[in-house]
Amino acid sequence: MAPHSVVHSNFDVDYVITYRFADTSNVEARDGFTTLMQALARVGLATEVRNGDNCSLLVFVKVGSEKRFAQEVYRSRVKDWLHGVRAAEPARETQNTLEGQSLTEAEKFRIIHHLITSPREEGGAGIIPKEGQWKNVESVFPLHDHTFNKEWIKKWSTMTFLKVEDLDEIRDRFGEKIAYYFAFTQSYFSFLIFPAAFGFAAWVILGYFSPVYAVVNGLWCVTFVEYWKRQEIDLGVRWGVKGVAAIQEKRREFKHEKEVKDPVTGETVQIFPATKRLGRQLLQIPFALLAALALGTLIATCFGIEIFLSEVYNGPGQSLLVFLPTGLLTTLVPTLTTMLTSIATRLNDYENWETSENYESALTQKIFVLNFITSYLPIFLTAFVYVPFGSLVVPYLDVFNLTARPFAKDEKQLRTPQSGFVINPSRLRKQVIYFTVTAQIVNFALETIVPYLKRRGFSKYQEMKSERAAKKGGASSGVTIDDLPEEAEFLKRVRKEAELDVYDVATDLREMVVQFGYLSLFSVVWPLTPVSFIVNNWVELRSDAVKICVEMQRPTPLRADSIGPWLDSLEFLAWLGSITTAALAYLFSNDGLGPDGTPASIKGWALLLTIFFSEHVYFLVRWGIRLAVSKIDSPGMEKERAERFMVRKRYLQDALGHDVVDVPPSHTEEKITRASLEEDARQSSLRTTGPQDHFWSRQRSWEESAKVGASLIEKMAPKESKKQQ
Numbered sequence: 001m002a003p004h005s006v007v008h009s010n011f012d013v014d015y016v017i018t019y020r021f022a023d024t025s026n027v028e029a030r031d032g033f034t035t036l037m038q039a040l041a042r043v044g045l046a047t048e049v050r051n052g053d054n055c056s057l058l059v060f061v062k063v064g065s066e067k068r069f070a071q072e073v074y075r076s077r078v079k080d081w082l083h084g085v086r087a088a089e090p091a092r093e094t095q096n097t098l099e100g101q102s103l104t105e106a107e108k109f110r111i112i113h114h115l116i117t118s119p120r121e122e123g124g125a126g127i128i129p130k131e132g133q134w135k136n137v138e139s140v141f142p143l144h145d146h147t148f149n150k151e152w153i154k155k156w157s158t159m160t161f162l163k164v165e166d167l168d169e170i171r172d173r174f175g176e177k178i179a180y181y182f183a184f185t186q187s188y189f190s191f192l193i194f195p196a197a198f199g200f201a202a203w204v205i206l207g208y209f210s211p212v213y214a215v216v217n218g219l220w221c222v223t224f225v226e227y228w229k230r231q232e233i234d235l236g237v238r239w240g241v242k243g244v245a246a247i248q249e250k251r252r253e254f255k256h257e258k259e260v261k262d263p264v265t266g267e268t269v270q271i272f273p274a275t276k277r278l279g280r281q282l283l284q285i286p287f288a289l290l291a292a293l294a295l296g297t298l299i300a301t302c303f304g305i306e307i308f309l310s311e312v313y314n315g316p317g318q319s320l321l322v323f324l325p326t327g328l329l330t331t332l333v334p335t336l337t338t339m340l341t342s343i344a345t346r347l348n349d350y351e352n353w354e355t356s357e358n359y360e361s362a363l364t365q366k367i368f369v370l371n372f373i374t375s376y377l378p379i380f381l382t383a384f385v386y387v388p389f390g391s392l393v394v395p396y397l398d399v400f401n402l403t404a405r406p407f408a409k410d411e412k413q414l415r416t417p418q419s420g421f422v423i424n425p426s427r428l429r430k431q432v433i434y435f436t437v438t439a440q441i442v443n444f445a446l447e448t449i450v451p452y453l454k455r456r457g458f459s460k461y462q463e464m465k466s467e468r469a470a471k472k473g474g475a476s477s478g479v480t481i482d483d484l485p486e487e488a489e490f491l492k493r494v495r496k497e498a499e500l501d502v503y504d505v506a507t508d509l510r511e512m513v514v515q516f517g518y519l520s521l522f523s524v525v526w527p528l529t530p531v532s533f534i535v536n537n538w539v540e541l542r543s544d545a546v547k548i549c550v551e552m553q554r555p556t557p558l559r560a561d562s563i564g565p566w567l568d569s570l571e572f573l574a575w576l577g578s579i580t581t582a583a584l585a586y587l588f589s590n591d592g593l594g595p596d597g598t599p600a601s602i603k604g605w606a607l608l609l610t611i612f613f614s615e616h617v618y619f620l621v622r623w624g625i626r627l628a629v630s631k632i633d634s635p636g637m638e639k640e641r642a643e644r645f646m647v648r649k650r651y652l653q654d655a656l657g658h659d660v661v662d663v664p665p666s667h668t669e670e671k672i673t674r675a676s677l678e679e680d681a682r683q684s685s686l687r688t689t690g691p692q693d694h695f696w697s698r699q700r701s702w703e704e705s706a707k708v709g710a711s712l713i714e715k716m717a718p719k720e721s722k723k724q725q
Helices: 003-008 026-042 066-082 094-100 105-117 146-156 164-174 176-191 193-205 211-238 274-281 284-311 324-350 356-403 427-471 485-498 505-522 529-551 566-587 604-631 635-656 674-686 691-696 702-716 719-724
Strands: 015-020 045-051 056-063 137-142 258-261 268-271
Touching (some): 015 026, 015 105, 015 485, 026 056, 045 485, 105 137, 146 164, 146 529, 176 193, 176 529, 193 211, 193 529, 211 635, 284 324, 324 356, 356 427, 427 505, 505 566
Antiparallel strands (some): 015 056, 015 137, 045 056, 258 268
């Protein structure tokens, strides 16, 4: 094997299990490890053990019994067929199943992970990291294919648009759930070309708060959401996962209240009353109010302080004090959000969802409430409080003079004006620019650059620590001292991967959905918003690929047939955008100056009529687009129809024979002779015949019927048609 291949070889390892025993007695650690080995061997997996670091072992896992693994693949595909995910029944022989449809790397890793983690009653080892008897099992993860990763990053760095084959490659390597994220981001990026071009033209020609841009942007938002719905279906058919959400596994944490007999299958099933869960779900209402009150109070307070320091206070240190609200938000909002997220998680646990799919969907909806408040509330306060009511609110902001009192020379510098206050008309635009440009750059740095620097710094610290130990006469590394030379590089790489974080695709999806919200809700304020996003998303696609390959453990492939509840969030933001965009376009219809801090110029009936009209136009356009999309054929729908037709045809041929679609057999070889006529007469005399028998005995075959019909046509045809012949 070439040296380069040795460095990047995974030695046929499929999964790595980290077993850490720092806080466990030796006897308990040995017994737990023996149980782990037995559980893996029981499901046909081979193992090898090597040193980890900091009182840990690395258990390398691969398929040990090919026969057992083939049976597991067959079982998985039959389950798909029974739930309607696969159109055709897989071959009954397990080997024929594998030969008929090749096994992708993602499917292989998914099934092995199922063998490791699924309960024993379902044929698995039942190993769940950090739970119960497996508390010493820290993580279970597949190894990166570094050769593929380098080629993938290099290829993407030179491409502008991803082809469907590139998405297929991601699906084959990382599973459908991650592939759907990249497909969504790529579709979103491609769709942004039009609003970016139109937004730039609107910025040059139409200016800010253009009603024309508002209409076009609203149409674009609803079109994109409806297009993506169809795209999800097409990809689901292409990847063979349409309807896979119906295959749901029970959560281990699910607690049933009673067992009943299924009237259809006759099986005993465990249930939790839906009415009781609904009662627990109603707790979401006080949770949403609590989140809105806590985060809203914090953000509104910092907003008021910022207004006071930047537009009221004129004493020493103003240029520095204006950063105080930003510091408070940066410090307190993440802390408060973490606390509320913990409450949301506990509330989700209390709702006692039966399947992981339902659990994640419910948690996503709760987290979206928090993201909505933290992401959009500051702009809502500026647009719908500061701009229309600034002159009424500012006199009450002197309550915040405590923030600047230590720096003020006299009371005049802290006194709010009781009249004549003029709002800053560009404040809203600057705020939108911050969230759509500056915040995107900061988020990219925190997501990609900072983790890279931390990882490099930690690695450098470990090297310095080893060098100091070596200078003092100790071993350079207690972990690697027993490594074989041919395994040293491989084990070093595995130990680094074991220290990496676990990738969560929901985090990246949330970023894209929140970004779509800025575009839908507030881009009318600054038409260059889509230009900023199209640049950001080109970088985001590549940086996320690098993050998966370098900064995170290789994710376990998971199946999905959509982006899940985030699609509902997109629809909600598109609908809300039709309202906020119309309201902003009306409020700033006077050359973009707005109400100037006084609500006297706002006509309530006109504002409500504008919102009402815009919302109903949104519903009408959405209905029209859905109708148009349903009439348009697509490769995915064609493939689905073709698969269904082939299944029906195969079953029909199996039931009736392979000649069911051929021309009926000919009877021209049967000649009418005297012997045949005598035989017919003899047969007629042997049985009682009626009029119906005589009726059906005049024409013996389809050929005779065709000849009789042709002669009748000849006799009955009009004279004009005979002349034409």
